């Protein structure tokens with residue numbers, strides 16, 4: 117599948133924003149942080165800003181952005197519609213929670229419950245994003261049970277690293293929270309490795325033989341394409357990446373997204389002051405690169421069954 | 432709208448494509464483009480049509496495959512368009528309700544007034560049957576020529592999809608595949624018509640008829656071989672031959 121930058125930015129930015137919002141509620145709920153105005157203001161602006169920027173970027177690739185509101189109507193059948201509804205609804209408790217924190221300086225009682233609701237809706241939105249991909253049978257590599265947990269995992273781990281970094285900037289010692297972020301990161305990348313192993317070894321779902329029904333005659337191969345230059349389907353679905361390049365990019369994403377952040381976060385848990393801050397900032401930078409490369413690969417490595425009509429032998 | 436009809440009618444309009452007969456002339460694809468660029472989904476925009484890398488919207492495309500090897504190998508021309516599936520993922524993924532399946536006859540259509548051009552339906556279709564029009568910003572697809580099959584201004588015999596009306600080899604048939612007694616259903620029955628990619632669970636309505644076994648295994652279908660032609664009189668050399676040649680000038 118063609119890796120469109122607007123979609124890569126949307127899925128990574130919003131999901132990090134939702135993850136950060138979830139951890140903010142957890143920090144407040146466990147009393148790990150007090151609702152100080154400055155910390156709250158900066159984190160809400162960054163978390164909600166990432167969410168909003170991501171959602172806006174996802175409308176850039178629409179043919180008719182001015183009709184985007186119509187996408188909220190088909191939640192009965194469409195995961196994309198459900199994602200839209202969940203995203204819009206999440207703003208309500210998130211903004212109420214922010215108001216309690218920033219205007220009243222409280223995150224207790226009913227305000228905390230509103231925050232918990234915002235956290236649950238955030239997770240639901242990210243799960244809907246995962247389901248959009250996981251429900252597409254035509255793209256067999258996506259339609260597997262690891263995709264939704266992976267989207268949730270990346271949201272929670274990158275959100276945790278962002279939150280720990282912001283907290284460290286405001287003078288909090290990362291301590292155990294750095295280790296929690298490290299654990300979330302390790303778990304997510306372990307799932308990603310399992311996903312890669314799965315897509316490398318899974319038996320093909322469809323073949324040129326099943327796509328044409330000519331398998332009884334023998335092996336099927338394309339002799340002539342219907343068009344002399346690439347058409348819409350070939351441009352959108354026909355993105356291919358050589359195995360060698362994919363392997364290199366997987367390594368880059370694992371080193372920057374998993375190895376660097378995990379080592380930095382484990383160290384940060386023992387440190388305080390500037391060294392701890394430096395370590396979590398390093399973890400955040402690594403995770404940003406690692407997750408962007410991972411998301412690019414998620415698209416580039418996925419093959420669409422329509423390509424069986426354009427020369428692919430199986431998907 | 433995006434949910435599939437709760438009480439679908441029994442009518443399932445669709446195409447039956449005979450891979451034994453198709454000669455790969457692309458007439459169906461060309462006439463499809465010709466009709467539809469002025470029809471329900473008009474225009475089917477072409478970008479850079481005379482340039483090195485043209486891009487245009489087509490609802491019907493003819494692929495050519497080779498199957499098997501050596502003496503058993505076949506070249507098969509393979510027209511491909513929307514199969515008007517009974518369980519079309521392209522419809523259920525649509526967030527706006529622009530994509531829908533008609534309750535009355537099962538035709539799958541896009542409402543160009545409400546489509547936001549998110550392209551998700553084209554990702555969901557396993558067959559690559561939907562093409563995005565960059566100029567209009569909406570998704571387009573085969574309409575089974577609803578503007579012909581229901582068109583009271585056309586003579587009765589022309590109320591079939593453009594591809595069917597134009598095929599010079601009669602490799603394409605149109606009809607109600609929901610009626611077991613219709614001509615198309617009987618054809619599918621007789622010729623073992625099949626679904627493309629059944630593993631995708633879209634339950635396509637359109638059916639394909641397989642190429643028949645090669646004629647050499649079925650000699651009755653071959654015309655009798657011609658006997659070698661023998662001239663009535665032997666051409667002669669010498670004087671008589673010279674006379675014969677002179678006289679027959």
Ligand code: SF4
Nearest residue numbers: 513514516519521556
């Ligand atoms: S062939 Fe593709 S576009 Fe047509 S109904 Fe089936 S899934 Fe939808």
Ligand code: SF4
Nearest residue numbers: 525546547549550552
């Ligand atoms: S491109 Fe249009 S028809 Fe297709 S899913 Fe999006 S809104 Fe629906």
